[in-house]
Amino acid sequence: MEGRLGRILLILVPYLWLLVFFLVPFVIVFKISFSETAIAMPPYLPVFDLSEGWEAFKAAFARLSFDNYAWLTEDDLYIRSYLSSLWIASVSTIITLMVGYPIAYGMARAPTAWRPTLLMLVILPFWTSFLIRVYAWIGILKKEGLLNLALISLGVIDEPLTILNTNTAVYIGIVYSYLPFMVLPLYSALEKLDGSLLEAAQDLGCTPIKAFWVVTVPLSLPGIVAGCFLVFIPAVGEFVIPDLLGGSETLMIGKTLWVEFFSNRDWPVSSAVAVLLLLVLIVPIVLFQMHQQRQQEREAG
Amino acid sequence: MADRQPASASRKTFAPWSDPSAEPFIVFDNVTKRFGDFVAVNNVSLNVYEREFFSLLGPSGCGKTTLLRMLAGFETPTEGRILLDGQDISTIPPYRRPVNMMFQSYALFPHMSVADNIAFGLKQDKMPKPEIEERVADMLRLVKLEQFAGRKPHQLSGGQRQRVALARSLAKRPKVLLLDEPLGALDKKLREETQFELMDIQENLGLTFMIVTHDQEEAMTVSDRIAVMDHGVFVQVATPAEMYEYPNSRYVADFIGDINIIKGTIKSTANGAVTLETEDAGTLVVHQAMDAIPGTPAYIAIRPEKMQVISGVSQNQIDGEVWDIAYLGDLSIYHVKLPSGAIVKASQTNVTRLIERPITWEDDISLTFAPDAAVVLLD
Numbered sequence A: 001m002e003g004r005l006g007r008i009l010l011i012l013v014p015y016l017w018l019l020v021f022f023l024v025p026f027v028i029v030f031k032i033s034f035s036e037t038a039i040a041m042p043p044y045l046p047v048f049d050l051s052e053g054w055e056a057f058k059a060a061f062a063r064l065s066f067d068n069y070a071w072l073t074e075d076d077l078y079i080r081s082y083l084s085s086l087w088i089a090s091v092s093t094i095i096t097l098m099v100g101y102p103i104a105y106g107m108a109r110a111p112t113a114w115r116p117t118l119l120m121l122v123i124l125p126f127w128t129s130f131l132i133r134v135y136a137w138i139g140i141l142k143k144e145g146l147l148n149l150a151l152i153s154l155g156v157i158d159e160p161l162t163i164l165n166t167n168t169a170v171y172i173g174i175v176y177s178y179l180p181f182m183v184l185p186l187y188s189a190l191e192k193l194d195g196s197l198l199e200a201a202q203d204l205g206c207t208p209i210k211a212f213w214v215v216t217v218p219l220s221l222p223g224i225v226a227g228c229f230l231v232f233i234p235a236v237g238e239f240v241i242p243d244l245l246g247g248s249e250t251l252m253i254g255k256t257l258w259v260e261f262f263s264n265r266d267w268p269v270s271s272a273v274a275v276l277l278l279l280v281l282i283v284p285i286v287l288f289q290m291h292q293q294r295q296q297e298r299e300a301g
Numbered sequence B: 001m002a003d004r005q006p007a008s009a010s011r012k013t014f015a016p017w018s019d020p021s022a023e024p025f026i027v028f029d030n031v032t033k034r035f036g037d038f039v040a041v042n043n044v045s046l047n048v049y050e051r052e053f054f055s056l057l058g059p060s061g062c063g064k065t066t067l068l069r070m071l072a073g074f075e076t077p078t079e080g081r082i083l084l085d086g087q088d089i090s091t092i093p094p095y096r097r098p099v100n101m102m103f104q105s106y107a108l109f110p111h112m113s114v115a116d117n118i119a120f121g122l123k124q125d126k127m128p129k130p131e132i133e134e135r136v137a138d139m140l141r142l143v144k145l146e147q148f149a150g151r152k153p154h155q156l157s158g159g160q161r162q163r164v165a166l167a168r169s170l171a172k173r174p175k176v177l178l179l180d181e182p183l184g185a186l187d188k189k190l191r192e193e194t195q196f197e198l199m200d201i202q203e204n205l206g207l208t209f210m211i212v213t214h215d216q217e218e219a220m221t222v223s224d225r226i227a228v229m230d231h232g233v234f235v236q237v238a239t240p241a242e243m244y245e246y247p248n249s250r251y252v253a254d255f256i257g258d259i260n261i262i263k264g265t266i267k268s269t270a271n272g273a274v275t276l277e278t279e280d281a282g283t284l285v286v287h288q289a290m291d292a293i294p295g296t297p298a299y300i301a302i303r304p305e306k307m308q309v310i311s312g313v314s315q316n317q318i319d320g321e322v323w324d325i326a327y328l329g330d331l332s333i334y335h336v337k338l339p340s341g342a343i344v345k346a347s348q349t350n351v352t353r354l355i356e357r358p359i360t361w362e363d364d365i366s367l368t369f370a371p372d373a374a375v376v377l378l379d
């Protein structure tokens, strides 16, 4: 009996965790997204007050409306923000893949003794604050920053490049920040790859480059998919990077949400933006889950 | 198997290695391969001829795979050259060598079906699709995996995977096919069938095969010549019959088939006969041309089936007591203990049913062998 109780507790704890720290806040946000702004504290109406009884609750409930969602479709700022976020996240994901693949490949082909060190180097940036690392990029990318200084002193350019506060800087920031999430799953897929398969491909007449495309890439596909999702999903809602590195042209939903929330103090609209963002992201998240599950089944079977 | 053609007459006379004017097809010219300090292949020279079925035999780690990998292009010789059809191939990458290899680990592509694995090499050659399909079907039939064409490698048993690997390496019909233990995971019956199929393919398509095997019986069955390797060198390179009848060392004698080795010293050599004095079996005579100083230590190697159970002969009589009998159905092998304590084995064909054993445990019996049935080895 005790064993069973223990098992139930074991299962219950993570669910409780999710309930308290994810579901409850989400329900609150969800509710706010149906409210209207008010100059009050909190800055929206209605406020459910259970102490005033059932009738008051029903009255408050009746005041909830879809107005905020309707508003999101009326002003095209929001649609453009969503689309632009998806675009920026997609482009960044592709660049991260192109940068991460050679790194992961090199790590997987490195002598076994080096691999833990290389793995460590990939994880090392996590030891400093994300915010500080993004700030550091300001120092690198600004007009009189390290990059421009280096390029000018090398004679590559005469005039400093404007990178900071453009979308280019946002791409650089996202690729840099999320690179480990790409490299790690790729590395674990590539490390499993049996070198004799490449030899067999060459033996049968494949050039090494062709063997890479017909053997290495398909066999590392699980890593590619996992890495892309792990970069894409958080990149869509990214706020810090576009805020610090991007400029006025940079339109990302995280930034729009922040402006609604803190500058306009419009909690209901920003809540609606957040709820929609979640809906937008549910598609890739579900796809990712399905992929992971299939992968596990394949490995088990 | 019933429709198999009898081995062609050309096979009987196929012996280019004894023809000094024959051009070798594959030449290992003083090839050495070192991994760091470790010498995996030690100054090996070998000629293999076109259409030859050549086997490498030897204990684990003696360098067989390394030798094949150098020919396939996956290892470069540390010293020496390898020639293929008269051309030094050291600068030719693996994908341009007319050599295919069946890997000891199979190395099947896990993301491709059995049929796609077999078709892989043909696709690289840009063979037209209908021809590819036909060839793949042929290969599947050969390895008896027709109904598994759509399966992925991980859905196959070990023996089935081995057959896919074999089919994949054969599909391109390369001039030279290297087979690294191609039949090890098959059961005895399938293995014997496949051995004959391999011989047929090799013969009909005129290919040159180099095959690694741990199974000396298999090597004897399929090969034109066998090389016995030990620690990176060839101990003997010879036809199966030569290897069996005239092993050049105790190592080879022991490696190929079952053999009795009796230690002695040379008493005299004269008129093509060697007389030895042995502690175990007295004075023994072997017909063999040999020059050796009397007193040189030597060994007599005699196969169990060349021992006869008989007494009252004047020469090569060995007396002992039946210590053990292994009944194998067609044969019985008698383990005979000599007065010195040494055991020699004699096998006898069971020509009658063995209900009443003519010879049984603890019988005193005498063995003999013809002087030309044994060989004298000096090492």
Ligand SMILES: Nc1ncnc2c1ncn2[C@@H]1O[C@H](COP(=O)(O)OP(=O)(O)OP(=O)(O)O)[C@@H](O)[C@H]1O
Binding pocket: B035, B038, B040, B058, B059, B060, B061, B062, B063, B064, B065, B066, B067, B104
């Ligand atoms: N890449 C390598 N690095 C270091 N040593 C190696 C390497 N490849 C092979 N060797 C060594 O060379 C020796 C010969 O290896 P090889 O694979 O040729 O043996 P083999 O005769 O095929 O053995 P088996 O019958 O077990 O397959 C072994 O001792 C092995 O450990």
Ligand SMILES: [Mg+2]
Binding pocket: B064, B065, B066, B104, B180
């Ligand atoms: Mg081997």
